[in-house]
Amino acid sequence: MRHCIRGPDLTPTAVRLLLLAPPGAGKGTQGRRLAAHFCAPHIATGDLLREQVAAGTPLGIEARRYMDAGELVPDLLVVSLVGARIGADPPLTSFVLDGYPRSEAQAEAALEWGVDHHRSLHAVINLRVAAHDLVERILTRRRETGRADDDAATLGERLRVYESTTAPLLDFYRRRNILVEVDGNGEPDVVFDRILEALDELGLRS
DSSP: OOOOOBOTTSSBOOOEEEEEOOTTSSHHHHHHHHHHHTTOOEEEHHHHHHHHHHHTOHHHHHHHHHHHTTOOOOHHHHHHHHHHHHTSSSOOSOEEEESOSOSHHHHHHHHHHHHHTTOOOSEEEEEEOOHHHHHHHHHHHHHHHOOGGGSHHHHHHHHHHIIIIITTHHHHHHTTTOEEEEEOOSOHHHHHHHHHHHHHHTTOOO
């Protein structure tokens, strides 16, 4: 991994990115790589929710019911969780979002917040992976990590929910000319290089 990108004054270059992809497409892996590359916090909604579940907080108890069923956690809970992380005092200038926004209602709320706080997204990266590869990746991840939400019983529901609620965001961001389509198949290093090349085309120095 290369040193993170910094401006002429040696401070990290402000970059605000969102990763969109179905379960198992590699958002977490690529999100962490991008965060390290650009010296930006990696804000993964799934990780934040699992922390709340593990801690047994009221938010975690409520969220677990949806997560165990393979359903999306309600917008209000997710917005509260992510808003507290990004909207600290002062708000973060750079971040890599993974898992939020994941519905059009969340995207509208995020856009409004970004405009109001001068924190609009620079690019939205969509990782494209074939459905049969997603299934194999998720089942492999379960064998390796034991994640409770990676079982075959909830996989189909998670993919269905993604297609019905999150996939339409592609058009939302395409209309704003910040959507980047990237082939998510192959080794992580290869996919990461593709992402950087695509960001270069948008003028985001890598």
